[in-house]
Amino acid sequence: MTSENSITRVLANKYSPSGAPSLDNFKVVSAPAPTKDSLKENQVLVRNLYLSVDPYQRGRLTGATNSYVPRYELNEPISNFGVAVVEASTSTDIVEGDIVYIKVAPWETKSVADAAAVRRLPHSTIDNARDFITVFGMASFTAFVGLTTIGKPKAGETILVSSASGAVGQIVVQLAKARGLRVVGVAGSDDKVELVKSIGADAAFNYKTCGTFTEAIKQAAPEGIDIYFDNVGGKFLDAALANINFGARIVSCGMISQYNVKSADEAYGLKNTFNILIKAAIFQGLFLPKYAGTQVESDFVTEVGKLYKEGKLRYRIDETTGLENAPQAVLNLFDGKSFGKSVVKV
Amino acid sequence: MTSENSITRVLANKYSPSGAPSLDNFKVVSAPAPTKDSLKENQVLVRNLYLSVDPYQRGRLTGATNSYVPRYELNEPISNFGVAVVEASTSTDIVEGDIVYIKVAPWETKSVADAAAVRRLPHSTIDNARDFITVFGMASFTAFVGLTTIGKPKAGETILVSSASGAVGQIVVQLAKARGLRVVGVAGSDDKVELVKSIGADAAFNYKTCGTFTEAIKQAAPEGIDIYFDNVGGKFLDAALANINFGARIVSCGMISQYNVKSADEAYGLKNTFNILIKAAIFQGLFLPKYAGTQVESDFVTEVGKLYKEGKLRYRIDETTGLENAPQAVLNLFDGKSFGKSVVKV
Numbered sequence: 001m002t003s004e005n006s007i008t009r010v011l012a013n014k015y016s017p018s019g020a021p022s023l024d025n026f027k028v029v030s031a032p033a034p035t036k037d038s039l040k041e042n043q044v045l046v047r048n049l050y051l052s053v054d055p056y057q058r059g060r061l062t063g064a065t066n067s068y069v070p071r072y073e074l075n076e077p078i079s080n081f082g083v084a085v086v087e088a089s090t091s092t093d094i095v096e097g098d099i100v101y102i103k104v105a106p107w108e109t110k111s112v113a114d115a116a117a118v119r120r121l122p123h124s125t126i127d128n129a130r131d132f133i134t135v136f137g138m139a140s141f142t143a144f145v146g147l148t149t150i151g152k153p154k155a156g157e158t159i160l161v162s163s164a165s166g167a168v169g170q171i172v173v174q175l176a177k178a179r180g181l182r183v184v185g186v187a188g189s190d191d192k193v194e195l196v197k198s199i200g201a202d203a204a205f206n207y208k209t210c211g212t213f214t215e216a217i218k219q220a221a222p223e224g225i226d227i228y229f230d231n232v233g234g235k236f237l238d239a240a241l242a243n244i245n246f247g248a249r250i251v252s253c254g255m256i257s258q259y260n261v262k263s264a265d266e267a268y269g270l271k272n273t274f275n276i277l278i279k280a281a282i283f284q285g286l287f288l289p290k291y292a293g294t295q296v297e298s299d300f301v302t303e304v305g306k307l308y309k310e311g312k313l314r315y316r317i318d319e320t321t322g323l324e325n326a327p328q329a330v331l332n333l334f335d336g337k338s339f340g341k342s343v344v345k346v
Numbered sequence: 347m348t349s350e351n352s353i354t355r356v357l358a359n360k361y362s363p364s365g366a367p368s369l370d371n372f373k374v375v376s377a378p379a380p381t382k383d384s385l386k387e388n389q390v391l392v393r394n395l396y397l398s399v400d401p402y403q404r405g406r407l408t409g410a411t412n413s414y415v416p417r418y419e420l421n422e423p424i425s426n427f428g429v430a431v432v433e434a435s436t437s438t439d440i441v442e443g444d445i446v447y448i449k450v451a452p453w454e455t456k457s458v459a460d461a462a463a464v465r466r467l468p469h470s471t472i473d474n475a476r477d478f479i480t481v482f483g484m485a486s487f488t489a490f491v492g493l494t495t496i497g498k499p500k501a502g503e504t505i506l507v508s509s510a511s512g513a514v515g516q517i518v519v520q521l522a523k524a525r526g527l528r529v530v531g532v533a534g535s536d537d538k539v540e541l542v543k544s545i546g547a548d549a550a551f552n553y554k555t556c557g558t559f560t561e562a563i564k565q566a567a568p569e570g571i572d573i574y575f576d577n578v579g580g581k582f583l584d585a586a587l588a589n590i591n592f593g594a595r596i597v598s599c600g601m602i603s604q605y606n607v608k609s610a611d612e613a614y615g616l617k618n619t620f621n622i623l624i625k626a627a628i629f630q631g632l633f634l635p636k637y638a639g640t641q642v643e644s645d646f647v648t649e650v651g652k653l654y655k656e657g658k659l660r661y662r663i664d665e666t667t668g669l670e671n672a673p674q675a676v677l678n679l680f681d682g683k684s685f686g687k688s689v690v691k692v
Contacts, residue, residue: 059624067624068592233619233620233623237619246414247633252619252622252623253623254623255619255620255623258620264617264618265617267617267618267620268615268617269614269615269616269617270615270616270617270619271610271611271613271614271615271616272610272613273579273583273598273601273616273619273629274579274601274604274613276598276629276630276631277579277598277599277600277601277631277632278405278413278631279631280630280631280632280633280636281630281631282628282629282630282631283619283622283628283629283630284622284626284627284628284629284630285622285623285624285625285626285627285628286623286626287593287626290626
């Protein structure tokens with residue numbers, strides 16, 4: 001545990017190229033706390049407040065080096081998006097007490113960072129620092145980019161959203177609804193289905209109890225699917241493909257059902273891709289970095305900010321307290337235990 | 347056979363919802379020849395010269411009614427793109443001796459058509475009427491649309507083309523080469539592979555003798571695939587997906603390996619679609635009708651016309667003589683017997 005003189009860190013302990021991750025992939029350790037005397041020029045000493053927990057982190061623990069997202073290095077801290085408060089600074093731009101957003105925040109209770117690597121957040125506009133890694137965070141931006149740049153929604157169309165109570169799905173459901181689409185959400189428990197309905201889905205069902213996926217989708221969307229926002233891949237994606245309309249767009253945002261398969265042979269084989277041909281559909285992988293700092297990001301902040309300020313956007317958060325519990329929060333993403341956007345309150 | 351007073355027709359005899367087509371799907375019959383006295387106002391009596399034979403016709407014999415391409419009606423003539431010579435006309439726009447293009451040409455030796463349903467071809471620009479259903483025909487336009495609107499080729503990229511000696515593939519190979527891409531072609535016999543190399547492919551292999559598809563592609567394109575122009579679907583598509591680069595485009599133009607599967611269970615299950623997500627790739631079904639009469643069609647005529655006139659575009663044609671042999675020409679598309687763009691010389 002953390003004291004005045006020590007900090008807690010979560011390190012990458014080992015890689016798992018395939019299969020489910022476990023606590024063994026992580027190592028929680030204590031280390032001497034950094035002090036303000038150790039700061040070099042233009043550095044800040046921060047106390048981390050919240051860290052984002054996201055499924056893509058699984059990929060960083062495979063040890064593979066062929067992805068555009070670098071792997072975590074063994075015996076180095078895991079990192080992810082975070083918000084922190086500045087305790088000391090040798091920068092003139094950022095001062096003690098500032099709340100900052102850190103794109104690559106090491107999983108440790110306190111950090112030393114270059115001032116250039118943190119972004120000062122204007123407290124005055126949003127009073128909760130946590131918002132920057134939740135409703136305005138990466139997952140939310142992912143939802144916006146996928147929906148607008150690949151989904152290209154038109155009022156009156158039908159969108160199917162998997163993991164609809166998750167970090168990305170919740171935003172997709174509400175943005176699509178606000179744009180006049182008929183929204184069908186899918187989630188993995190009755191509680192989650194209730195949430196999905198409460199945030200505006202016209203129909204929602206529990207994939208664990210719905211029977212045949214293809215039939216369940218057909219029942220929830222007898223008019224067919226114009227956009228499928230896919231967070232799961234595998235068998236459910238196949239069933240969605242069986243229900244697409246002409247000109248459908250399939251936003252490939254995640255394939256959580258396939259992240260932990262033990263070998264390529266175990267991967268689910270998609271049988272309904274013939275529909276991509278005969279329905280002249282688009283099945284496209286989402287690449288977020290392309291849109292950072294573009295007009296799309298400004299549009300995101302505007303559209304989501306407006307809905308949020310008007311109280312029209314709800315965002316369920318699954319908050320884990322204590323950095324030492326962060327590894328379990330990662331595991332919870334993969335067995336359906338997490339419910340909403342996962343964050344760690346450091 | 348046809349005489350002065352009778353014509354030959356090829357009718358749809360029965361539907362085959364799945365499985366391979368057979369001669370039993372067709373019926374070749376004789377009928378009284380239409381005469382110029384039977385013409386109503388603004389009609390033409392034509393003698394068909396050439397008819398196009400294309401894989402998509404298989405889908406019109408399933409009996410299914412859920413496609414954007416209508417099924418053939420039983421006991422009515424099969425139809426497809428054709429060119430014909432006008433023998434009589436009650437239209438002032440089209441006169442005896444004109445060569446016309448007919449989008450929906452019934453498979454019969456002579457036809458009566460509305461003048462509005464045929465398009466007069468300016469003989470003076472292209473001296474061979476057959477060109478309009480071959481090098482300037484639908485398959486060729488398909489190649490152009492797929493390559494330019496989905497493939498979006500950039501010089502220096504690598505494109506993989508399946509059925510590379512086929513009606514579409516030959517054009518893709520040559521257009522891609524002309525635009526400065528590295529071209530890898532795949533075909534189903536050593537003769538076809540030779541053709542593919544002779545029209546400009548940098549590498550080509552015979553998929554029937556190459557061993558593991560994934561390895562064969564990797565060997566022919568160690569730098570990875572930026573565009574895959576897919577005419578076959580199934581296992582080869584899966585292997586192509588295993589070799590795509592970041593940002594790859596997969597043009598889904600045909601899935602000839604999947605047209606004749608006996609049931610959905612028999613369809614090949616694609617295992618490498620995870621790459622669409624992590625490589626941020628696009629897998630898109632080509633829809634030709636959208637581009638008819640657009641700037642894309644003008645660009646096609648210009649680009650292909652220029653290469654053709656300069657003698658830089660070769661197009662191997664598989665010509666079947668005699669309408670009574672047309673059913674076999676259709677079957678030849680599905681067992682690898684056809685070599686090049688298939689046409690029937692009526």
